[in-house]
Amino acid sequence: MHPIISVKQLGKQYASGHSALADINLDIHKGEIFALLGPNGAGKTTLISIICGIVNPSHGGVTVDGNDILTSYRASRSLIGLVPQELFTNTFETVWATVTFSRGLFGKPANPAYLEQLLRSLSLWEKKDSKIMALSGGMKRRVLIAKALAHEPKILFLDEPTAGVDVDLRRDMWNLVRKLREQGVTIILTTHYIEEAEEMADRIGVINKGRLILVENKHSLINKLGKKQLTLHLQTAISALPNGLDHYELELTDNGSQLVYTYDVHAQHTGIAELLKTLNDHQIDFKDLQSSQSSLEDIFVNLVREHA
């Protein structure tokens, strides 16, 4: 199956001389939810802006469903809905006029029933006759989402969709994203809330300093790079680790009252039994133990640190 978005050797150097993107190669599959993660200034918005035709690339190219974004701009752009990061919607227009206009802009025939259902799904129907400038920030953001979806795009970009939004909007947004995915819409989002990517995304891309350092299926990423930790709550605090435990990745925490053992999830041999036996030999007793697996957030922080 050919990718719905294909990014090849893409680079961007701003007029300031700053290199925001270098050698980005990325295929987005039809119908997936792809989360693009990266620290501030990594190049996420630049990448999205190039694909959406807002920023010109310096090198390389992008096709959207086979359409080159430069030579077939209209065809590629009409397949895309973009919810930008910035709230710039501050007009005298009503909500209804705005979404109707947005739909018309892409040459789609009027479809009031679709727009009504869209506004209802975003809890905006009661506000359809309100002027946008009179809406709250959260409501304006809902309007941006409705605008992006007014022409029934096949691909939706969400740039930091949940930054600073309340719990209700976040929930509505993710319900909508799930529904869109069921309808076959491809979704690409950037977020700083990694638990959100962990919950929603099929694949994760990590971008750092303008380079795509990793693209991976979410589950295999967590499996591959995830570590497990076993925490032993000691009966009596110790000041140092006894000899003979040097080859274990051990750390004493909480003033010597906890011993944390980090091990590879996929190791044939975790070494736990041996560790417990050695502790027993040294008469180090524990009253409780718990194990935990590293989250996507831990993995992300480590990856970015490695590429610092």
Ligand SMILES: Nc1ncnc2c1ncn2[C@@H]1O[C@H](COP(=O)(O)OP(=O)(O)OP(=O)(O)O)[C@@H](O)[C@H]1O
């Ligand atoms: N118009 C511009 N002119 C010059 N430099 C720019 C311009 N837009 C962005 N940059 C720079 O390019 C780099 C990438 O910015 P970009 O907005 O793509 O990052 P981001 O990953 O989206 O960050 P954030 O998470 O903070 O939104 C940054 O160093 C930024 O300062």
